[in-house]
Amino acid sequence: MKTSLSLVFLVFCLNIYSKAQEARLIWSDEFSEDGLPNPKKWTYDVGDHGWGNNEMQYYSQNEPKNARVENGKLIIEAHTDASHPKGYTSARLLTRGHASWQYGYIEVKAKLPQGRGTWPAIWMLPEENLYGGWPKNGEIDIMEHVGYNPGNVHGTVHTEAFNHILGTQKGGVKQV
Structure with missing residues (x-):
């Protein structure tokens, strides 16, 4: 009886947790x-x-x-x-x-321009500079499209330890 009661409680807790994790x-x-x-x-x-x-x-x-x-x-x-x-x-x-x-979860649909010199970007920064400004507060580049490299879209995370000034940024490239 104790084992089945524990199992029911566990299933109940997991159900509550999964409801809390549903996207809204x-x-x-x-x-x-x-x-x-x-x-x-x-x-x-x-x-x-x-x-x-x-x-x-x-x-x-x-x-x-x-x-x-x-x-x-x-x-x-x-x-x-x-x-x-x-x-x-x-x-x-x-x-x-x-x-x-x-x-x-961020979802954006964007049409990108063509042309050398363009650099459209969609990025996230904190609402407040609590840690001393960029890059200490962090930045997530959801999308950067560099005009001289038109076939690629970049996504990058910048922090105090990982940023382009130090050459340590973390990111990826997606061909478009």
Whole structure:
């Protein structure tokens, strides 16, 4: 009797554990309304200081030519623009301040541009810099598509011990 009761309790606990582990959607954007990206879900990094990668564009905010929703798709485009010193504009959208989570499954569908000099990326950073900034806080590059290497998509994890400055980053490449 004691063994069967223990077995029933174990099955009960495993069932509760498996229910807790079931996937559930905690955030999404299906881009259902045309126009600027939803300001309740997205914010922008703005400026042209290179962002650690010597990027050659000014990142704008609320500029439809650089970031807009059309027909259920988020479109982020770079354009030549002589009104900015670096000659290009684009957009950097973030969920910072609107959505963050510690664990999860991330699913993104993206069409990549072609052309030398492009470098679209989808990455995750912590909501706050608790450990002293990059790379101590960590970064996960879900996708980086480097324009001079158009057949490959990179995924990389950066930490204080593993990062490209030290040449120790951990990552992988997927041919597309």
